[in-house]
Amino acid sequence: MYGDRSLVPGEAVRLLALGALMEKDCRYGDLATEIRFFTQRIVGPSLDLLGSSLELLRIEGLADAVEHAENDERALLRITESGRSLFEDLMSAQLRAPINDVGRLVLLLKLRFLTYLPKEAQEDQLDLLSDIVRTERARAAELVKEFGEHPIADWLAIDIEQADRRITWLESALKKLSVS
Structure with a gap:
């Protein structure tokens, strides 16, 4: 993480991998495909987002192979308790304003995986996102005043x-969250 607790690009990829495993167990190769698909649709091709090998998830104890296969790409991965803990930590990261490509990716990941957080953490994330959008809006409004017509x-x-x-x-x- 950066000093302001916002995610570096590799951590955004890690959040995506862990979030996808929160959704469901996933084959190694399918997880790699999901990461490439999602990041390229949001950011486009990016060397910063190639990240480290998904094998690190297993080495670091963040995911386990629950069904081994002859080919590692077919191994079925499941998130561990350590992985769940890191997922929540990454989800609680700050966003930097103005939102750049990686910030947009993190914002969309926060929205995609929001329901996997406890209710209070969901509220915190929605508040964080509101603050970021309000900050960006205020910056744009200041520029509009400056440039007039x-x-x-x-x-x-x-x-x-x-x-x-x-x-x-x-x-x-x-509001929907507070009612439920």
């Missing part, structure tokens, strides 16, 4: 509208 102000107005929609969605998600 310039085309950049029109473009930033679109960002502000999207931020407003995201804030509304996050507030709604928080």
